[in-house]
Amino acid sequence: MKKLIAILLVLTMVLAGCGQANDGTDDSSSISDNTENTEVKAGSTVDLKLFIAQPRFREIYENYIDQFAAEYEEKTGVKVTYSLEMPSADTAPEILKTRLSTKDDLDVFMFHAINEKAQYYKAGYLEDLSSEPWVADLYESAKQAVTYEEKVVGLPLESLTWGMLYNKDLFNELGLEPALTLSELKSNSEKIRAAGKTPFLAAYNEAWIPQLFLPLTVGAYANTSHPDFIEKMNADKSSFEEISEMFNVIDYVHENANSNGLEIGGTDGCAEFALGDYGMWVQGPWFSATILEANPDFNLGVAPLPVNEDPEASMINASVSTTLGVCSYSENKEVAKALVAYFLNPDTSTEFFTACQFNPISQIHTFDTYPWIAEAIAYMEEGKSYLDPSIPQAVKDESGKALQGYYSDTASADDVIMALDEAWAIFNEVNQ
Amino acid sequence: MDKNKKRKEIRLLLLFLLPALIFYSIFMIIPVITGLSYSFTNWNGVNPNFEFVGLDNFVKALTDDKNFLASIKFTLKYVLAMVVLTNILGLLLAIFIDARTKTSNLFRTAFFLPNMISFIIGAYIWQFIFRKVMTELAQNKFLGFLEQPWLGNPNFSFWAIVMMSLWTSVGYIMVIYIAAIQGVPTEYKEAARVDGANKIQIFFKVTLPMIMHAVSINLFLTLNNSFKAFDQIYGLTGGGPGRTTQVMSLNIYEEAFSSFFRYGYANAKAIILFLFVLVITLIQLRLTRSKEVKA
Numbered sequence: 001m002k003k004l005i006a007i008l009l010v011l012t013m014v015l016a017g018c019g020q021a022n023d024g025t026d027d028s029s030s031i032s033d034n035t036e037n038t039e040v041k042a043g044s045t046v047d048l049k050l051f052i053a054q055p056r057f058r059e060i061y062e063n064y065i066d067q068f069a070a071e072y073e074e075k076t077g078v079k080v081t082y083s084l085e086m087p088s089a090d091t092a093p094e095i096l097k098t099r100l101s102t103k104d105d106l107d108v109f110m111f112h113a114i115n116e117k118a119q120y121y122k123a124g125y126l127e128d129l130s131s132e133p134w135v136a137d138l139y140e141s142a143k144q145a146v147t148y149e150e151k152v153v154g155l156p157l158e159s160l161t162w163g164m165l166y167n168k169d170l171f172n173e174l175g176l177e178p179a180l181t182l183s184e185l186k187s188n189s190e191k192i193r194a195a196g197k198t199p200f201l202a203a204y205n206e207a208w209i210p211q212l213f214l215p216l217t218v219g220a221y222a223n224t225s226h227p228d229f230i231e232k233m234n235a236d237k238s239s240f241e242e243i244s245e246m247f248n249v250i251d252y253v254h255e256n257a258n259s260n261g262l263e264i265g266g267t268d269g270c271a272e273f274a275l276g277d278y279g280m281w282v283q284g285p286w287f288s289a290t291i292l293e294a295n296p297d298f299n300l301g302v303a304p305l306p307v308n309e310d311p312e313a314s315m316i317n318a319s320v321s322t323t324l325g326v327c328s329y330s331e332n333k334e335v336a337k338a339l340v341a342y343f344l345n346p347d348t349s350t351e352f353f354t355a356c357q358f359n360p361i362s363q364i365h366t367f368d369t370y371p372w373i374a375e376a377i378a379y380m381e382e383g384k385s386y387l388d389p390s391i392p393q394a395v396k397d398e399s400g401k402a403l404q405g406y407y408s409d410t411a412s413a414d415d416v417i418m419a420l421d422e423a424w425a426i427f428n429e430v431n432q
Numbered sequence: 433m434d435k436n437k438k439r440k441e442i443r444l445l446l447l448f449l450l451p452a453l454i455f456y457s458i459f460m461i462i463p464v465i466t467g468l469s470y471s472f473t474n475w476n477g478v479n480p481n482f483e484f485v486g487l488d489n490f491v492k493a494l495t496d497d498k499n500f501l502a503s504i505k506f507t508l509k510y511v512l513a514m515v516v517l518t519n520i521l522g523l524l525l526a527i528f529i530d531a532r533t534k535t536s537n538l539f540r541t542a543f544f545l546p547n548m549i550s551f552i553i554g555a556y557i558w559q560f561i562f563r564k565v566m567t568e569l570a571q572n573k574f575l576g577f578l579e580q581p582w583l584g585n586p587n588f589s590f591w592a593i594v595m596m597s598l599w600t601s602v603g604y605i606m607v608i609y610i611a612a613i614q615g616v617p618t619e620y621k622e623a624a625r626v627d628g629a630n631k632i633q634i635f636f637k638v639t640l641p642m643i644m645h646a647v648s649i650n651l652f653l654t655l656n657n658s659f660k661a662f663d664q665i666y667g668l669t670g671g672g673p674g675r676t677t678q679v680m681s682l683n684i685y686e687e688a689f690s691s692f693f694r695y696g697y698a699n700a701k702a703i704i705l706f707l708f709v710l711v712i713t714l715i716q717l718r719l720t721r722s723k724e725v726k727a
Contacts, residue, residue: 093689094689097477097478097693100478101477101478101480119478119693120478122479123478123479123480124480125478204673205583205584205672205673206670207670207672260581260584261584262581262583262584262585262672262673263563263581263582263583263584268563394692394693397686397690401671401672401674401675402674403674404672404673404674405673405674405675405676406674407673408584408585408586408673408674408676410586410673410674410676411674423692426692426694427692430474430476430692430693430694431476431479
């Protein structure tokens with residue numbers, strides 16, 4: 001028995017050593033060099049493997065890609081067939097990483113621009129799309145969101161403009177305007193409280209909701225008083241202690257919200273908010289459909305979240321989440337790029353974007369947006385917006401959990417700051 | 433002649449076992465071995481370049497990782513509660529059902545039924561119960577104590593998880609105990625009764641020693657299952673609020689797949705969990721094996 005264990009241990013050490021020896025010689029550039037770009041000749045058939053994690057839009061995607069295949073065949077004589085993998089969003093990253101690390105056949109895949117572009121680019125899996133025709137017409141914020149190290153690495157699909165939500169009817173009734181400084185926010189809250197309603201909704205059961213404070217506060221500070229905060233954090237030269245002022249707004253919201261926040265999840269929160277007893281909710285308009293389902297007459301507004309007395313720091317967070325990238329080791333790059341470009345085809349893109357209820361991201365889009373999105377865009381046009389800061393996903397997850405601990409009194413503000421610093425340090429270590 | 437026969441027998445046995453062995457090795461043994469090899473590296477799950485770091489991951493997990501150590505503590509707390517409560521409740525229910533004559537089948541089915549529901553479904557059912565049903569029930573003045581922050585407060589969420597796990601797992605343990613109790617020859621119990629022993633004395637001096645093998649099996653099962661607990665906690669609280677109800681397996685899952693993507697490091701922690709369970713179960717088996725009494 002002992003001999004068997006010893007043999008097994010030696011075997012695994014050897015396996016690990018062998019594995020390292022092989023992979024140590026590869027470097028990221030060789031992944032793309034190894035693929036031969038097969039010449040696409042008329043009359044041939046190309047089969048594309050697509051990985052798009054939005055199962056709720058399956059039919060829309062399938063119809064659109066069929067449309068592309070028909071048009072492409074007409075134009076070039078090449079028949080395009082495809083297989084579309086559509087896992088749900090929470091398991092998609094793991095599945096995608098498995099496929100990429102085993103070099104499974106993959107041509108086009110979907111990833112989260114802000115959170116994941118750095119990781120996938122550094123691992124060498126994203127093809128440079130800077131010279132594609134659709135890049136020129138992208139809105140500046142969308143283009144910035146999908147650019148990494150000066151290269152455009154994906155086509156943006158879902159864009160978000162958010163800060164916090166507010167009950168427009170209640171604000172109109174009480175004659176309130178969305179606040180641009182912390183003291184204005186406090187006076188708004190007092191008036192809401194005087195009218196018998198709760199100023200803020202707290203729905204902290206799901207960790208990603210308290211996490212929303214992180215991009216909002218870091219974004220505000222990184223674009224005003226602490227311009228190189230993110231670079232310094234990426235170089236292990238700073239600490240969240242520098243922006244510990246963010247606890248001012250976090251504490252104020254917590255003190256002026258319902259006390260059972262940890263029991264309420266996202267969808268429950270939507271139902272509560274739609275009932276009209278709350279003035280504001282630190283949340284994004286992605287929940288608009290759910291809120292309107294609970295109360296179709298609800299008047300939703302989007303406003304920036306002030307963090308201090310500087311009105312310049314109250315801005316809308318502009319982000320891009322779902323993005324399409326071309327796999328760098330794909331053997332059908334020409335067709336894959338054509339497919340990706342088709343999503344911003346001037347004649348058909350508007351139809352696709354409206355069917356999925358995505359916001360416009362390019363000059364070619366001419367459709368009307370929802371009133372709350374229009375409100376957010378109005379802020380952006382005044383220059384009051386910033387690109388969602390590139391905070392590592394690990395730090396975002398950690399902030400959600402740390403704030404939950406803070407709200408349940410098991411962690412202090414210092415604990416939260418320490419946890420965030422540590423999470424960022426680990427991320428730097430793991431992803432040099 | 434005998435040796436050849438034996439070898440032939442063994443070969444035949446192996447042949448019959450081969451299909452199951454193949455499945456077992458592909459889906460269990462090989463992943464464990466590759467997991468073991470990854471645990472000696474610093475792979476981050478996506479980058480094809482990674483390095484061999486030896487035992488660094490193991491050392492870091494046991495000395496530097498506050499969250500992992502906290503999850504070990506929480507897991508031990510959970511295991512203790514589960515092992516003790518499941519076995520005592522299971523045994524009590526088994527005695528209760530064994531004493532019935534006409535309704536034993538009904539009660540046995542009723543108590544075993546929750547075991548048919550997978551842990552994760554049970555977790556979602558109980559999440560609904562703790563969130564909505566408890567508040568409704570607490571409107572009744574006698575049940576006011578039910579109005580607690582079941583899932584929001586770390587102290588209460590521990591007991592919420594234990595309650596839910598008990599509901600699901602007691603049935604299985606109870607069935608094993610019933611079988612064992614029914615295997616105790618009635619002559620011994622009658623002899624004891626004739627000698628003037630009361631019911632409690634009969635139970636502790638006659639029945640219990642004779643079902644020691646079932647106790648050993650059940651202790652092993654409950655220890656094993658509660659150490660590996662994942663579904664019920666993931667479904668009920670997700671480790672929250674914060675990380676206060678995070679067990680080891682949830683910590684490893686988070687490490688590998690959702691937070692830091694330190695795949696190699698997470699594998700090292702998984703190996704540590706495996707060794708934990710191995711050592712504790714070996715100790716437990718040895719202790720209870722010595723107490724078993726053959727009929």
